[in-house]
Amino acid sequence: MKNFDFVVVGGGIIGMTTARELAIRGANVALIEKGELGKEASWAAGGILSSMRPWTENSSSAELSEHGKLHYPSFIEALINEAGIDPEYVKSGLVIIEAEHVNDINHWARSKCIKVIEKMENLHANITLPDQVILLPEIAQIRPPRLLTALRESLKKLSVSLYENTTINKFVISAGRCEKVEYKGGELSAESVIITAGAWSKCVLGDKCIDMNIKPIHGQMICVKPIESVLQTIILDGGHYLIPRQDGHVLIGSTMEDIGFNKETTMTAQQELQSWAVTVWPTLKNATLVKHWSGLRPSTDTEKPFIGSVPNFKNLYFNTGHFRKGILQGPSSALLLADMFAGDSSFMEIDEFSLNRQTNSAEIA
Ligand SMILES: Cc1cc2nc3c(=O)[nH]c(=O)nc-3n(C[C@H](O)[C@H](O)[C@H](O)COP(=O)(O)OP(=O)(O)OC[C@H]3O[C@@H](n4cnc5c(N)ncnc54)[C@H](O)[C@@H]3O)c2cc1C
The missing domain is CATH 3.30.9.10 (D-Amino Acid Oxidase, subunit A, domain 2)
Structure with missing residues (x-):
C-alpha cells in the first residue's frame, strides 16, 4: 500500500489546484481521477473571472470571488513558470x-x-x-482547457502522483477515519482525504451518501x-x-x-x-x-461552496460546490484549505464554507 500525506479525489480545477497548493508546501500528494484530469465541468467552462451577478453575491462567496480576482495574475504567472503553458489570462472587461x-x-x-x-x-x-x-x-478571462493543461504539467513537475482513469472501489472507514482507498489494482492511504469531485461529491464515498445539498x-x-x-x-x-x-x-x-x-x-x-x-x-x-x-x-443550495472538514470524520475533507464560479474561486479555495492544514491564518475564515452551515448534523444518511 502506498502512503501519502493527502489523497485528493476528483481531478477538475478544484482537485488540481488543491493538490498543487499542498504539493508546493512540501506535502506528498496523490490525485485520483475516475476519467481524465480536467475533462468535466472545468473543461466546459467559459473562463469568465467574475460572478454572473456580482452585485447579488452573498458576502462570504463575494469575498472568495474578490480574492480570486486579485490572486489570479500571480497564480497565472507562477503556473506559466512551472508549466511553460500560457492559459491566456486577458483583462478583456x-x-x-x-x-x-x-x-x-x-x-x-x-x-x-x-x-x-x-x-x-x-x-x-x-x-x-x-x-x-x-x-x-x-474583469478578466482565461481559457479553461489551457489552464487545465498547464495545471496538469505543474502537478507532474511538483511530483504529485496522478491516478487517472482510476475507479475507486471502496473507502475503508473505521472509527470515523478513512483508513485507505481501494481501487482496481491497488490501495492508498493518507493522513487526510479530500473530496473534490464536483457534481459527484455527495455520493463519492459509495452507497452511503453524505448529507450535503449539492x-x-x-x-x-x-x-x-x-x-x-x-x-x-x-x-x-x-x-x-x-x-x-x-x-x-x-x-x-x-x-x-x-x-x-x-x-x-x-x-x-x-x-x-x-x-x-x-x-x-x-x-x-x-x-x-x-x-x-x-x-x-x-x-x-446557498450558492456557496463547501470547504473544510466533514462532520463526524477525523480525516475527511471537502472542497466542492463552486457552481458557476469554480474557475474564478478554485485557486483561492485551494489556498484557504491549504492554510487550514498548515494551521496558518488565511485571507478569510474557512468556517464560512463549513458543511455544518446547512444542518447542524451533516451526517452519513
Ligand atoms: C457551461 C459552463 C460554463 C461555466 N463558466 C464558468 C466561468 O465562466 N467561470 C467560472 O468561474 N466557472 C464557470 N463554470 C463553473 C465551473 O466550471 C465549475 O464551478 C468548476 O469546473 C467545478 O470544478 P470541480 O473541479 O469542482 O468539478 P469538475 O471539473 O466537474 O471536476 C470533478 C472531477 O471529479 C471526478 N470524479 C467524480 N467522481 C469521482 C470519483 N468517485 N473518483 C474519482 N474522480 C471522480 C470527475 O470525473 C471530474 O473530473 C462553468 C460551468 C459550465 C458547465
Missing part, C-alpha cells in the same frame, strides 16, 4: 446588460470602489447594446467563428454571455438545466444560444458553428 439593475450595480460597484463606465461608446457598429449598460473594465446543473455552450472579429469585451446579459477569444472565436453561453447527471447537448439549446446572440450581434447569424459542448456545474 465585462459589459453587463441589465437595464433594470443599473442602479443596483452602480451602488454595489461604488461600495466596493470598483471602476465602472456607464456611458460607453458603441463597442462596434455591428454590436447592438441598449442605452444603459455598465462596463467593468477590470446537485448537477447542466450547462451547454457553443463556440462560433464570426465572419468578422469585432468584439474584444465579454458581454453578459442575464445568464447569457459572449466571450471573445484572442484567436477570433467567440463562445456563446450558457444554459441552466436541472436534469440530473445528463450531459446530452441538444438542438433546442443551440438554437436558444444562437437566437440570443444575434440579438446582440446580428451578423453572428452567419457565423460558423465550431463546437457545442456541456458540463455539470456542482450547485449548492
Whole structure:
C-alpha cells in the first residue's frame, strides 16, 4: 500500500489546484481521477473571472470571488513558470446588460470602489447594446482547457502522483477515519482525504451518501467563428454571455438545466444560444458553428461552496460546490484549505464554507 500525506479525489480545477497548493508546501500528494484530469465541468467552462451577478453575491462567496480576482495574475504567472503553458489570462472587461439593475450595480460597484463606465461608446457598429449598460473594465478571462493543461504539467513537475482513469472501489472507514482507498489494482492511504469531485461529491464515498445539498446543473455552450472579429469585451446579459477569444472565436453561453447527471447537448439549446446572440450581434447569424459542448456545474443550495472538514470524520475533507464560479474561486479555495492544514491564518475564515452551515448534523444518511 502506498502512503501519502493527502489523497485528493476528483481531478477538475478544484482537485488540481488543491493538490498543487499542498504539493508546493512540501506535502506528498496523490490525485485520483475516475476519467481524465480536467475533462468535466472545468473543461466546459467559459473562463469568465467574475460572478454572473456580482452585485447579488452573498458576502462570504463575494469575498472568495474578490480574492480570486486579485490572486489570479500571480497564480497565472507562477503556473506559466512551472508549466511553460500560457492559459491566456486577458483583462478583456465585462459589459453587463441589465437595464433594470443599473442602479443596483452602480451602488454595489461604488461600495466596493470598483471602476465602472456607464456611458460607453458603441463597442462596434455591428454590436447592438441598449442605452444603459455598465462596463467593468477590470474583469478578466482565461481559457479553461489551457489552464487545465498547464495545471496538469505543474502537478507532474511538483511530483504529485496522478491516478487517472482510476475507479475507486471502496473507502475503508473505521472509527470515523478513512483508513485507505481501494481501487482496481491497488490501495492508498493518507493522513487526510479530500473530496473534490464536483457534481459527484455527495455520493463519492459509495452507497452511503453524505448529507450535503449539492446537485448537477447542466450547462451547454457553443463556440462560433464570426465572419468578422469585432468584439474584444465579454458581454453578459442575464445568464447569457459572449466571450471573445484572442484567436477570433467567440463562445456563446450558457444554459441552466436541472436534469440530473445528463450531459446530452441538444438542438433546442443551440438554437436558444444562437437566437440570443444575434440579438446582440446580428451578423453572428452567419457565423460558423465550431463546437457545442456541456458540463455539470456542482450547485449548492446557498450558492456557496463547501470547504473544510466533514462532520463526524477525523480525516475527511471537502472542497466542492463552486457552481458557476469554480474557475474564478478554485485557486483561492485551494489556498484557504491549504492554510487550514498548515494551521496558518488565511485571507478569510474557512468556517464560512463549513458543511455544518446547512444542518447542524451533516451526517452519513
Ligand atoms: C457551461 C459552463 C460554463 C461555466 N463558466 C464558468 C466561468 O465562466 N467561470 C467560472 O468561474 N466557472 C464557470 N463554470 C463553473 C465551473 O466550471 C465549475 O464551478 C468548476 O469546473 C467545478 O470544478 P470541480 O473541479 O469542482 O468539478 P469538475 O471539473 O466537474 O471536476 C470533478 C472531477 O471529479 C471526478 N470524479 C467524480 N467522481 C469521482 C470519483 N468517485 N473518483 C474519482 N474522480 C471522480 C470527475 O470525473 C471530474 O473530473 C462553468 C460551468 C459550465 C458547465
